[in-house]
Amino acid sequence: MISYMELNEQNHKITELSNVLSYLINERSMCDTEVSCELFFRYVELVKEHLETEERELYQLLLMDSDNDARNTGRKFLSGSGEIKRVFGQYLKRWCKGKELRIRDHEAFIRDTREIFALVIRRIDDEIVHLYPTLLHNGYLPMKAQAA
Template sequence: MYSLDELRKQNQDISELCDVLSVLMEQRSLHDNPYVCELLSRFKEKVWIHLVFEDNTIYAELARHGDPAVSQVAQGFHDSAKEIKKRFSAYVRHWCKPAIDEAEHRALANESREIFRLIRERIAYENEHMFPLVAEH
């Protein structure tokens, strides 16, 4: 099981990759670039590992907590991961396809911003609300 410190470190790594990829995803010339795709794949793996381990360890325990308010917060946090996984999977596949036209790139850049926004919001929520809840219980 991961400790809170390990989960915080994962969040920091994911956040830093978000920062780098946010810049790269704006560049149409980098669409399907093998290095960007490798970095995006590494990012996806880090996000996936984090989501799986947090859900299967720390938050699974909170979801079974005797206090309904605590279990409801944990369940809501778990449910939000499903949306990220679904959208993120399709996004990664789309980004690393062969070259696209300008309109497709604009749409993908918008989707990039949205995906990174969702991930950043989740990290902030986890840092500000979930970690203190875990530490408290």
């Protein structure tokens, strides 16, 4: 099972990449560089992996809990995860083809990308404030990774 520390590390990497990419995308010529594309698609994969890990390992525990508040937290985050995946998928469909960025309107790309970054950061903030404390309180989330 994933630990609190591992989830925080994932969130840190996602946040760090969104901060770096926020600067890189401002300059149109930077958007087409191999390095920027590699960072962008690393961000995409980290967000997808993070959401999938949470769905696979965390929500079910809360949904089956006897405490109504824990179940509601599980439902809220599961529903939010689906919505983020839907919005993220639409964004990727609009701006990517395979592992390449397809930017025809730079200003629209910047606007859409900043909206995605803000959506993901708000989600991370909600996890830190609501999801992780609930999981920790109910004994579902170890602080550190368990030795194999």
